[in-house]
Amino acid sequence: MHPSNSPAGRLAAVGNQMIEIHLWLSAELARLRASLDTAGDARASRDLRAHCLTFCAALGRHHTGEDTGAFGLLAEQVPELRPVIANLITDHEVVAGILERVEALLTGDTAVPRTELRAELDGLAALLESHFRYEEKRLVGALNALTGRSGTAEELLGLAAPPHVSE
Template sequence: MHTRLTAFGNQLIEVHVWLRGQLEDLRDDVDAYFAGDGLLPRDLRAHCLSFCSALTRHHTGEDRIAFPEIAEEFPELRPVITQLRTDHNRIDWILGALDKLLTGLPDEPDPADRARVVAELDGLSAIMETHFTYEEKKLITVLNGMDLPAWRAERPDFLLSDED
């Protein structure tokens, strides 16, 4: 029997830890910008786009690759997958709102913008945390038990970080 170095569920947790760290880095950059000693808005937006792209790639990979496999093998988890996909849509909406806010920031920080940007980051952080926790609770054991040679041969997008 061939064993994986790291089970798929554990790899998912690693990606979630990495994405949490990326969001924290973005939050730090936003705080620095509003303190007047951070990135210019275009660089802040580029950082946001990089994070948003990674999060979107992760969720799109789950929707297209992981969830169909799980639903096929474990039909009782279909309601869980539906909830997770709903979360993905909510997260996409928040990412769009955050991008729009960051695109409109002036070179000089305006304190009036801070509350709106921080509110979007807080909302994103809250939904990401509840989403990741729920997903890990419901799917890690299932993913760790799955043996998909194609995933071993080439890690699917939902199991990749930009460090891979």
């Protein structure tokens, strides 16, 4: 086993860090969906917009990081994962479409259309739950087996793993 502060040790934990990021993103999405029930006034609406846009940006960064970092490395090192990676990239494109619709609902001067926003976020939650589990089941072992590569988990995954996940 590599020391955790060595470059190889950091990369050996990429799969585990991906799980931590997924848990954090799932918890943030659940919190965001719950906030739809409590957001009522203009200030709450601004807070809801900010929270939602921040979440959308974080999820987008994560998927872009995977597509340009971890997935390329895995496709090179473990060619048999290429069909899995192609499926995951297709999922990322679907998620990006949902995020675009969410962001469109949140722009403008009118109140946030909660019914439409809830429908998009509920669909996103269902898709992400399936996507995250599939990705973890198929890639974590391969990611954790990577050693001796330059880069950081943040570069490969688009986000740094949160210090702790609380739901």
